Amino acid sequence: MKHVNKKIKVAFPHMGTIYVAWEMALKTMGIEPYIPPYTSKKTLSLGTKNSPEAICLPYKLILGNFIEAIEGGADYVSMITSPGICRLGEYGKNIEQVLKELGYKANYIELSLYDGFRGMIDYLVRLSGSKNYFKMFNAIYLGIRTVFAVDELQSFLSYHRARETNKGDSEKAFNKAIKLIRQAKNAKELSKALKQGLSLISNVEIDKEKDVLHVDLTGEIYIVNDEFSNQNMERELGAMGVQVRRSLTISSFLKDAIIPKIFKKGETHLERAYRLAKPYLMRDIGGDALECISDVMYAKERNIDGLIHVSPFTCMPEIMSQNIFPKMREDVNLPILTLIMDEQTGKAGYVTRLEAFVDLMKRKKMKSQIKNKPNNTENKTAQKV
Numbered sequence: 001m002k003h004v005n006k007k008i009k010v011a012f013p014h015m016g017t018i019y020v021a022w023e024m025a026l027k028t029m030g031i032e033p034y035i036p037p038y039t040s041k042k043t044l045s046l047g048t049k050n051s052p053e054a055i056c057l058p059y060k061l062i063l064g065n066f067i068e069a070i071e072g073g074a075d076y077v078s079m080i081t082s083p084g085i086c087r088l089g090e091y092g093k094n095i096e097q098v099l100k101e102l103g104y105k106a107n108y109i110e111l112s113l114y115d116g117f118r119g120m121i122d123y124l125v126r127l128s129g130s131k132n133y134f135k136m137f138n139a140i141y142l143g144i145r146t147v148f149a150v151d152e153l154q155s156f157l158s159y160h161r162a163r164e165t166n167k168g169d170s171e172k173a174f175n176k177a178i179k180l181i182r183q184a185k186n187a188k189e190l191s192k193a194l195k196q197g198l199s200l201i202s203n204v205e206i207d208k209e210k211d212v213l214h215v216d217l218t219g220e221i222y223i224v225n226d227e228f229s230n231q232n233m234e235r236e237l238g239a240m241g242v243q244v245r246r247s248l249t250i251s252s253f254l255k256d257a258i259i260p261k262i263f264k265k266g267e268t269h270l271e272r273a274y275r276l277a278k279p280y281l282m283r284d285i286g287g288d289a290l291e292c293i294s295d296v297m298y299a300k301e302r303n304i305d306g307l308i309h310v311s312p313f314t315c316m317p318e319i320m321s322q323n324i325f326p327k328m329r330e331d332v333n334l335p336i337l338t339l340i341m342d343e344q345t346g347k348a349g350y351v352t353r354l355e356a357f358v359d360l361m362k363r364k365k366m367k368s369q370i371k372n373k374p375n376n377t378e379n380k381t382a383q384k385v
């Protein structure tokens, strides 16, 4: 690719807070990141209008993000690709073609994550024209560290949001923490920003004694991590006193896809998936299905109150998971809610389903607490017998 002296503006899809890491890596390389407007109904409508009807929701949102970015002045649009059994492998070529057909002049560039560090270096060389490997390693390192920092803040947010005294305080603190992370320019500043961010969230007034429910959120990774496409489910659940743990995070994905083994501690998500998904699913069938099946067993192992599975309409691997869940539900006695998201999903009906699910988990928890009380007469009789 030819590089002129003008600073190029590079855009990327939103997918929740992943833009923070893209921004960090590109800025470190001296490239100007272009952050498209956060995904909105307009983004979705732009994407839907220019997509095949049956394609999955993330494709439509990514395309919408790109159209808005190009119209806003981005010179390059870049996205992560990977080979795979599902449609993800086709996303890139299709999007590139559609943008051309629509007459947009911006360049399209892919980052192949499954090529590990080599793929990232290759991406940065193509984008910057630079051969400064020290700078590139630093950019990748900071980008990855940012992903981990944001995920840590996210999980801290979930703990506090379920217990906060004033609704919305934890999220305000979280947003301030993200601002601090975005201002960091090197590893030292990033660590400091994370520390300050965690402290901002922990200063929020909470009721530590509150009896909260614990839910694992699993499903297709884009929908799990993107508030727009999952209709900010974690906020809704937090307001109902539910602490949500994302089973699929960008950091867990990076651990499996690119971080070398010597830098990893303990079992990764994918390793656990191969261990726990059997006998329900014996091999990887694409997308995140294997991880989702194993997440049910992992939730059961930790005695979690329930599991929510979110997936885009027509997502092939997740249709398979949803067909396995009924049998798992019987075997593990765990409340599982499956939600399919698309551009038609209405907020009210979906919140009602969440409320009903929370009620179900509460009743189940209460029953088991009564059953396990030491002065329970049934227990006493059982002990005597």
Ligand code: SF4
Binding pocket: 056, 057, 058, 086, 087, 088, 220, 286, 287, 288, 312, 314, 315, 316, 317, 318
């Ligand atoms: S995992 Fe599902 S939503 Fe994601 S690209 Fe594949 S088919 Fe589409």
